Amino acid sequence: WIFRLLFMLGLLLVQDWRVEYQQQHICAVKGSSVVIPCSFHYPETYKVQSVKWGHERCDIYKGPFIFDSESNDASSRFQYIGDKHHNCSFKIQQVEHNDTGKHAFRFVANSRNDQVKPWTGSVGSVLTVVNLEVVMTKPNGNRTTMEGDSVNLTCINSCDSENDVSAFIWFKNRELIHEGPAFYLSNISPANSGNYTCSLKSHKGTTSEVISIDVEYGPKNTSVSVRPSADAVAGSNITLTCSSHANPAVENYTWFKTNEQITVEAGKEPELYFREIFPHDGGQYFCSATNKYGSQNSSTVTLKVKGKLVKIVIILVVYLTLSCHFVRYILFHITLYTSKYNALMFSPCCSNKNETLFSG
Numbered sequence: 001w002i003f004r005l006l007f008m009l010g011l012l013l014v015q016d017w018r019v020e021y022q023q024q025h026i027c028a029v030k031g032s033s034v035v036i037p038c039s040f041h042y043p044e045t046y047k048v049q050s051v052k053w054g055h056e057r058c059d060i061y062k063g064p065f066i067f068d069s070e071s072n073d074a075s076s077r078f079q080y081i082g083d084k085h086h087n088c089s090f091k092i093q094q095v096e097h098n099d100t101g102k103h104a105f106r107f108v109a110n111s112r113n114d115q116v117k118p119w120t121g122s123v124g125s126v127l128t129v130v131n132l133e134v135v136m137t138k139p140n141g142n143r144t145t146m147e148g149d150s151v152n153l154t155c156i157n158s159c160d161s162e163n164d165v166s167a168f169i170w171f172k173n174r175e176l177i178h179e180g181p182a183f184y185l186s187n188i189s190p191a192n193s194g195n196y197t198c199s200l201k202s203h204k205g206t207t208s209e210v211i212s213i214d215v216e217y218g219p220k221n222t223s224v225s226v227r228p229s230a231d232a233v234a235g236s237n238i239t240l241t242c243s244s245h246a247n248p249a250v251e252n253y254t255w256f257k258t259n260e261q262i263t264v265e266a267g268k269e270p271e272l273y274f275r276e277i278f279p280h281d282g283g284q285y286f287c288s289a290t291n292k293y294g295s296q297n298s299s300t301v302t303l304k305v306k307g308k309l310v311k312i313v314i315i316l317v318v319y320l321t322l323s324c325h326f327v328r329y330i331l332f333h334i335t336l337y338t339s340k341y342n343a344l345m346f347s348p349c350c351s352n353k354n355e356t357l358f359s360g
Contacts, residue, residue, distance in 0.1 A: 016043045019088065019105050019121020027128045027159035028095045029166075031206040035081070036125045038088035038105050046109035046117060048084040054120075056102040061120055065106070092127075094205060100129045130158045132208035134198055145188060146293075147217040153183040155198035155208060167201035190215045190247065218293035219246040224286065224301045232277050234307025240272040242287035242298065252290040258300065259283040279305045 022037040042048070053067040054060040065071075067078045067090065082088040088105045104124035109117050133156040140149060155168040170178035172194045177183075179201065185192055193215045200206040222244040232238050242253050255267035266272060266285065274281055282305040288297045 016041065017117070017119045019107075019119070019123075021121065021123060021125040023125060024123065025126050025128070027130065028092075029157055029159060029200055029203070029206045030097060030129050030131050031094055032200060032203040033091060033093045034095055034127065036090045036092070036103055036127070038082065038090060038121070038125070039086050040088045040105060040107060040119075040121065041086065042107075042109050042117075042119065043111075046111050048107050048109045049116075050108045051080060051082070051084060051088060052106045052108075053078070053080070053090050054104050054106060055099075056104070056124070060102075060104040060106065060122065060124070066103075088121075095127070095129050097129050099127055102126045128159075132157055132198055132200070132206060134196070134208050134211045136211055145213055145215050147189060147215055149188050149215075151185045151188060151192075151213065153185075153196060153198075153211060155181055157200070168198050169201050169204070171197050171199065171207075185213075188213075188215055190217055190220075190245075193247075214247070216247045216293065218291060219244040219250055219289040219296040221245050222287065222289045222296045222298040224298045226301060226303070230301055230303055232274075232282075232303065232305050234279055234305050235276055238274040238277050238303070240285055240287075240301065240303075242270050242272075242289060244289035244296065244298075246289065246291045246293075248291055250289040250291055254288045254290070255285060256288070257283050257285050277303075277305055279307060281305060 019038065019040045022039070026034060026036060028034040050068070050070045052063070052065040052069065054063060054065045058064055066075070067080055069080065069084075077093045079091040079093065080088075081091050084107075088107070090103065090105070092099055102124040103126075104121055106118065106120040109119070111117065135154045135156060137152045137154070138145070138149060142149070145151060153170070155170070157166045157168075160166050166181075168179070168181050169176060170180075170183045174197075183196070183198075193213055196211045196213060198208045222242070225241045225243065227239045227241070240255070242255070244250050250270075253268065253270045254265060255269075255272045256263050257266040272285070272287075282303050284300040284302050286298045286300045288295050
């Protein structure tokens with residue numbers, strides 16, 4: 001019984017030195033803050049001089065420590081929220097994946113007779129750091145998202161349990177749009193394209209992976225613009241441009257001209273360019289934009305060309321004295337498109353004063 005008594009006394013003495021971890025397994029989302037609750041005990045004849053927290057990747061007895069009350073080198077992410085009496089709770093802010101693992105508390109106490117006694121709670125508390133996950137489901141099962149489809153986004157925190165469920169918020173392009181574990185998009189449109197993430201409502205820094213939704217659709221808002229103006233002057237240059245919104249981008253452009261109820265193809269490029277426009281180029285034009293989801297025609301644009309078709313007849317009478325008996329008349333008919341009529345006067349040098357030139 002003496003040995004048993006000594007054993008019990010020794011056990012009591014050892015129990016006077018102990019560290020208790022209220023949660024030996026803790027799960028946290030990357031970017032959140034986590035508290036490791038902890039308490040410690042020691043004989044009343046001792047006074048605590050220093051407290052430390054270590055991580056298992058280093059020596060939890062010798063360090064280096066992630067927090068040491070005797071050092072100023074600790075990261076600002078680590079905060080000792082306990083005291084030097086019995087509370088040894090520890091807070092880690094903006095947890096990272098390399099914080100995963102066992103964390104252990106160590107303290108050093110002095111007795112009244114200056115006996116130094118270090119103690120480490122070697123059991124520790126194991127921290128697991130996870131990412132928020134977003135699961136996207138589509139009723140049609142297609143890989144691509146097309147206009148009119150439905151998409152369901154669900155945020156998952158693998159740390160959750162039946163009794164502890166997280167509250168979530170949703171962001172589109174970093175703007176808050178929804179609150180709840182799931183976000184449902186029905187009859188989706190191009191306006192729904194963007195980057196979606198979820199976060200814990202209690203920690204907005206806990207951002208999930210980015211889910212990009214790229215809604216594909218056929219050509220929309222197809223239109224024609226004219227530079228510099230649809231009222232053109234004969235002989236000037238004019239550019240017609242076909243514009244359309246589509247995803248994927250427009251693959252083919254086709255130009256059409258309508259004149260007197262007859263429609264003919266006029267080009268195959270995004271721009272229809274007239275280097276020098278003539279009156280017969282006037283008329284109604286429209287374009288068609290096409291991708292794999294279909295085509296759309298623009299409204300018509302009427303191109304008006306100002307200018308007159310002027311027929312200038314130049315009668316050049318040349319008197320050529322060939323033995324004073326032969327006269328030759330040369331008649332030139334020149335037809336030009338011009339916006340103004342200019343009289344053309346010819347004044348060639350005559351070698352004989354009797355030679356005359358009539359022009360009109």
